[in-house]
Amino acid sequence: MLPVHWPLYRPEVRHYVARRLKMNHTPLFSTHQRLGGKLIEFGGWEMPVQYTSITDEHQAVRNAAGIFDISHMGEVRVSGESAASFLNQTLTNDIRKLSVGQGQYTLMCNERGGVVDDLYVYHLGAADYLLIINASRIEADVGWLGNRLASFPERLKVTLEDQSKSTAAVAVQGPRVKEFINQVFSGPALGGSQVGNPTDLKKNQVAKYRFEGAEVWVSRTGYTGEDGFEIVSPGKVIEPIWGRLMGAGGSFGLKPAGLGARDTLRTEACYPLYGHELDENTTPIEAGVGFFVSLDKGDFVGRPVLAEQKEKGVSKKLVAFKMAGRSAPPRPGYGVWSVGAGAACVGAVASGTQSPTLGAGIGLGYVPPQFAKAGTPVEIEIRGKRAGAVVVPKPFYRKAD
């Protein structure tokens, strides 16, 4: 059975149209339509997968600049005197490392160490935090956080607010973004990191600016492996923000980019995507993001399991692999096989695509640790036939400093 995700080409288009009636739309939906974006469903949202071609949009981000609508992502504000200690018992990374104006990648685990979600947390101000969570996990996360808070002794000193519906966001990514972003947001910053213009922000820093009377947060973060910024704003100003960025960035090669390029870019950078590399039965240690698990900060949900895995090892590990010769691209769900005598299916592809940068099929997959060493030959089962691949160091792509 082939994975066929080709809604406009197949008779399934009828079912797609039926589902479309129930899908969520971001405030930029009409912008995507006007730009000719090809629309697909993603986590309950109807979003552009591409405007011109995934390869073109990918290269625009690697070489110049691209702008992505990420308004489907969720935003949860956590504030109050005990917000930090609540978050530190709920998330894996150490929030005490964050001074005001800084953000960090972190994960939220269940008691088994499985990942409820991976997210970014920003320290916006005194006792004020913003979580940026995956679109497909908003309901699960808000429920989980609510339940955790209900059993948190200092719950009266913490306020949780799901701002996902009223909040929008765009990501502007690529080496040339720093040449034009200050035309759209200019300092001095009004909150968060005490900087002047957005280009004064260092990686993972966040600052508040005003745009058409609205409060917007600009961070130096992204999901592409390039330098770039993410802008979180009230939904009502995201269209003019998009428009101003397009106007400022046009002469620098800024192009709208869809979820297709977002996926190839993050796969080359080996950033996990929830639902592919991460789920409730997979731990951060297995997924290779143990760096973001702080075992020395005190207790937090999932800590005992994660500590044991860090000490004793894991039974599956996420590896990066590259197809060895001319081959169809690997796709999620394909089997990963060992080679030689006693060859067997030892794992599965979590993410796979054709890499526009490498011009080869690349993927991320889970295998037992004995197959996880770089240089290990493996085979990927593609439509009943096995094609050669090799485990390689992560990431596939790293920008030049």
Place this chain on the structure above:
Amino acid sequence: MVVMSNVPSELKYAKSHEWVRPANDGGVIGITDHAQHELTDVVFVELPEVGRKVKAGEACAVVESVKTASDIYSPVSGEVVEVNKAVVENPALVNTEPYGAGWFFRVKLANPGELNSLLGADQYKAQIGG
């Protein structure tokens, strides 16, 4: 944004976006300009073995773009007598010359009458809204 697709009048079309160019007792098969435009960035083509007997509507080739793998269905029944090695070497030909150098395979028709049940250019144009 509507891009007008090229739909040559001398070809026959399947609803699933393959074309057939009838010649003598055979037919050359490929995918339409509309299909390649929907796919964009074709990165891999897998073709049937020469000698394989295919039935009309049978999945017998695969075309992969960056994002997706899609089956290609033979619009007609017959024996595969030739495949386009050039398109396997250079899959981008599907994008640049979908009716020319980007053809897929040639069959010897088992039932030439099947051609009459395929779409003409005008009918196919109507289907794709072009």
